[in-house]
Amino acid sequence: MLKPRALARGDRLAVVAPASPFRRDEFDQGIDEIRSLGFIPVYDDSVFARDRYVAGSRDARAAALRAAWRDGSIAGIVGVRGGYGSAQVLPLLDRDEIRRTPKPLIGYSDLTALLTFLTIGCGVIAFHGPMLAGRLGRGAAGYDVQSFTKAVCRPEPVGELTGSAVESLRAGEAAGPLFGGTLTQLLASLATPFAFDPPQGYGSTG
Secondary structure, three states: OEOOOOOOOOOEEEEEOOOOOOOHHHHHHHHHHHHHOOOEEEOOHHHHOOEOOEOOOHHHHHHHHHHHHHOOOEEEEEEOOOOOOHHHHHHHOOHHHHHHOOOOEEEOHHHHHHHHHHHHHHOEOOEEOOOOOOOHHHHHHOOOHHHHHHHHHOOOOOOOOOOOOOOOOOOOOOOOOOOOOOHHHHHHHOOOOOOOOOOOOOOOOO
């Protein structure tokens, strides 16, 4: 799989809203947290668009994502919030474009559709991590800062995850790529051109 460059202080992060709209105060708090981590948040007014239950038209949301991948000054991409709508933009994305310029995409919840598109569809590592609304916007109370920075800011493997919310359901050790995300999104992708179809042997502990 293609591994994006590790992020560093001073890097520019594109802030995108491929799913549902959000509260402006949560957005502003998330922007402040991105800055406190040493990154430069980059966005334009299209991120605040609203079209009923999604953050703007499908075309506009896809265009924002593609612009972030095309912009050589952008080092990574982070979502504002989940909700609904990320799967709508998948037909408008360009796999070759993403492979040519792999960048860390950070999100969870509804953005599982995008994470799966990158990992399964493009062979590019993506990051199931905190977004602005509900997580980054709450500071250290909303996410584990150390785990996050270890994952996106170091070229070495993350190693053991020790956050207080991490619970092991089965003892043992395993090695290999880690795929997954929000189960409802993974199930909803089945029987579509963007199905969650991990490599053979995924899930094996042998």
